[in-house]
Amino acid sequence: MAQLILNHLSKDFGTGRAAVSDVSLTVREGGFLALLGPSGCGKTTVLRMVAGFEQPTDGSIILGERTLADGSGALPPEKRNMAMVFQSYALWPHMTVAQNVGYPLKVRGVTGAAWETRVRDALSVVRLEEFAARRPADLSGGQRQRVALARCLVTSPDVVLLDEPLANLDRHLKAAMEETFREFHARSGATMIYVTHDQGEAMALATDIAVMSEGRLIQVASPQEIYARPEGRIVGGLVGQGGILDLALPDQGPRLVPWPAIEAAFRQTAGPSRPVLVRPEHVVADPQGIMLEVRSCVFEGERFALSLRTAGGQSLKAYSATATATGSLQPFVIRQGWLV
Numbered sequence: 528m529a530q531l532i533l534n535h536l537s538k539d540f541g542t543g544r545a546a547v548s549d550v551s552l553t554v555r556e557g558g559f560l561a562l563l564g565p566s567g568c569g570k571t572t573v574l575r576m577v578a579g580f581e582q583p584t585d586g587s588i589i590l591g592e593r594t595l596a597d598g599s600g601a602l603p604p605e606k607r608n609m610a611m612v613f614q615s616y617a618l619w620p621h622m623t624v625a626q627n628v629g630y631p632l633k634v635r636g637v638t639g640a641a642w643e644t645r646v647r648d649a650l651s652v653v654r655l656e657e658f659a660a661r662r663p664a665d666l667s668g669g670q671r672q673r674v675a676l677a678r679c680l681v682t683s684p685d686v687v688l689l690d691e692p693l694a695n696l697d698r699h700l701k702a703a704m705e706e707t708f709r710e711f712h713a714r715s716g717a718t719m720i721y722v723t724h725d726q727g728e729a730m731a732l733a734t735d736i737a738v739m740s741e742g743r744l745i746q747v748a749s750p751q752e753i754y755a756r757p758e759g760r761i762v763g764g765l766v767g768q769g770g771i772l773d774l775a776l777p778d779q780g781p782r783l784v785p786w787p788a789i790e791a792a793f794r795q796t797a798g799p800s801r802p803v804l805v806r807p808e809h810v811v812a813d814p815q816g817i818m819l820e821v822r823s824c825v826f827e828g829e830r831f832a833l834s835l836r837t838a839g840g841q842s843l844k845a846y847s848a849t850a851t852a853t854g855s856l857q858p859f860v861i862r863q864g865w866l867v
């Protein structure tokens with residue numbers, strides 16, 4: 528196991544716009560990095576360059592002491608000791624679970640007792656020991672995905688690459704599989720890179736999130752950090768819930784904006800404005816607050832989600848323990864905001 532370094536990595540397919548531009552980041556040994564961003568931002572291209580399926584146009588990829596790719600050449604995928612899990616599980620239908628999991632070992636010439644032991648160990652990581660003799664057709668979607676995970680683990684890869692592995696699953700199965708992935712990461716100790724456009728998934732799974740937009744890396748930080756202190760509108764809008772208000776705030780001042788400054792900004796009608804991200808948990812009903820229109824109130828099980836609108840027509844979100852009449856004007860305090 529070793530840390531993975533992407534150094535000024537770029538990829539231009541010759542389409543007029545680079546798919547990946549100057550991406551530099553370090554995935555620490557045993558880390559779980561989520562590459563997050565909208566469709567087409569370059570996530571999969573980064574993953575494919577790390578795997579060795581694409582050659583960088585510029586920059587380098589280093590794993591521990593080894594250079595995997597740079598200006599002078601690239602190691603082929605099979606020499607990188609990595610494993611990739613795809614959205615489609617890509618299992619062989621005519622093979623049993625054990626044969627599917629053990630296939631990469633067979634290719635490497637591992638047979639007999641060594642084969643049996645390593646397949647059993649890999650199946651135990653994903654808790655599928657009992658299913659060794661079944662065929663993929665006789666498994667649920669989640670179990671098939673776990674077979675695919677066991678198969679990538681069986682060769683003890685330094686790095687596991689996952690390309691939207693949960694995209695085809697329903698919500699319940701997704702939640703259960705997130706748990707499996709967390710456990711898989713903890714038990715395998717592998718360094719993992721996980722491509723997703725689902726911020727909830729990234730927050731739930733990763734130790735670090737790298738947000739990309741239009742081929743560029745915008746921010747890399749822990750889920751907590753990126754939620755509390757996002758860099759710019761794109762990250763603020765992509766990670767977590769909330770609304771971005773344009774408020775008349777002074778040029779100087781802390782990025783964490785307290786309620787008195789927000790309240791003062793609401794009274795200010797002229798002057799340049801600055802974008803402030805407001806999380807729903809910081810918008811609370813309070814008679815001392817400013818009047819906001821309740822645009823909608825949706826029951827989410829454990830709470831109600833409110834869509835609110837300011838007098839100036841800007842949108843906000845809030846949570847409430849009780850139902851609130853749609854169309855009514857109610858006082859709310861915005862406890863804090865974050866300048867993005």
Ligand SMILES: Nc1ncnc2c1ncn2[C@@H]1O[C@H](COP(=O)(O)OP(=O)(O)OP(=O)(O)O)[C@@H](O)[C@H]1O
Nearest residue numbers: 540542546564565566567568569570571572573724
């Ligand atoms: N082989 C290729 N040839 C030309 N352009 C490509 C190729 N592969 C990807 N691209 C382009 O590069 C950009 C980034 O694509 P990429 O698949 O990396 O995005 P992504 O963030 O993974 O998107 P998605 O979430 O939709 O999979 C896109 O504009 C895409 O059209």
